[in-house]
Amino acid sequence: MPDKxxxxxxxxKVVTCSEEQWNDHILANRPWMSSYEKRVQKTIEDPxxxxxxAAHPDRNNYYRRYKSxxxxxxxxxxxxxxxxxxxxxxxxxxxxxxxxxxxx
Amino acid sequence: xxxxxxIVSIKDLKFPKKPRQPYLRYDRELDVFFILMxxxxxxxxxxxxxxxVALLYISKNKEIVGFQVEDFERDFxxxxxxxxxxxxxxxxxxxxxxxxxxxxxxxFTIQEVKPRIVRGVQEAIKxxxxxxxxxxxxxxxxxxxxxx
Numbered sequence: 001m002p003d004k005x006x007x008x009x010x011x012x013k014v015v016t017c018s019e020e021q022w023n024d025h026i027l028a029n030r031p032w033m034s035s036y037e038k039r040v041q042k043t044i045e046d047p048x049x050x051x052x053x054a055a056h057p058d059r060n061n062y063y064r065r066y067k068s069x070x071x072x073x074x075x076x077x078x079x080x081x082x083x084x085x086x087x088x089x090x091x092x093x094x095x096x097x098x099x100x101x102x103x104x
Numbered sequence: 105x106x107x108x109x110x111i112v113s114i115k116d117l118k119f120p121k122k123p124r125q126p127y128l129r130y131d132r133e134l135d136v137f138f139i140l141m142x143x144x145x146x147x148x149x150x151x152x153x154x155x156x157v158a159l160l161y162i163s164k165n166k167e168i169v170g171f172q173v174e175d176f177e178r179d180f181x182x183x184x185x186x187x188x189x190x191x192x193x194x195x196x197x198x199x200x201x202x203x204x205x206x207x208x209x210x211x212f213t214i215q216e217v218k219p220r221i222v223r224g225v226q227e228a229i230k231x232x233x234x235x236x237x238x239x240x241x242x243x244x245x246x247x248x249x250x251x252x
Contacts, residue, residue: 055155068111070108090147090148090149092111092150092151095154095155
């Protein structure tokens with residue numbers, strides 16, 4: 001299946017979202033996310049902060065602040081230079097257990 | 105590095121007044137369990153109350169309309185025995201001496217099990233999220249209404 005999009009993060013890491021992940025996990029769980037594709041891309045490209053996921057050492061969570069919430073994009077690292085999108089949704093804040101590894 | 109704080113306070117959130125049938129969804133690959141009291145097409149915001157549980161609220165009116173539980177089978181379920189019992193369909197079928205013969209039996213069983221799972225998640229959230237104790241009465245009301 002083709003990729004939905006590929007975006008470089010501020011550190012030059014190439015992050016890919018597959019069509020399968022977008023349709024079967026992002027839209028299937030939250031159909032309203034269909035109108036937020038650009039925000040998901042922008043969150044990876046220009047995040048407010050990148051946090052280390054506490055439960056999954058191979059995952060980083062990208063947050064971008066909007067007016068009344070954050071777009072959160074969960075990314076799993078393949079290696080130091082590439083990663084794939086796991087899921088994305090809107091959150092009020094990060095979990096308290098997440099730690100900041102990069103901030104704008 | 106400084107912390108990123110929340111935009112909305114938990115004090116601003118409120119539970120629904122009208123009874124609603126819950127919509128349940130489990131994403132096996134992501135290991136995330138959702139309970140929604142509105143159609144999934146309604147946009148919601150996740151408000152994390154601990155490392156696994158997030159309240160889902162509607163941004164416009166701050167109404168809590170559901171829950172998402174992350175690392176559900178990996179971390180959350182093993183900590184909650186009553187929820188485990190409801191979750192394991194084989195146990196439920198064995199306990200009730202049922203054996204599904206067709207798709208109708210499975211649909212019926214799911215309908216029977218659904219309230220048990222919702223109650224199990226409700227109790228588990230109350231047990232694991234101390235900050236929720238102060239909201240437990242409203243929490244119980246919202247759940248009991250949606251399970252009628």
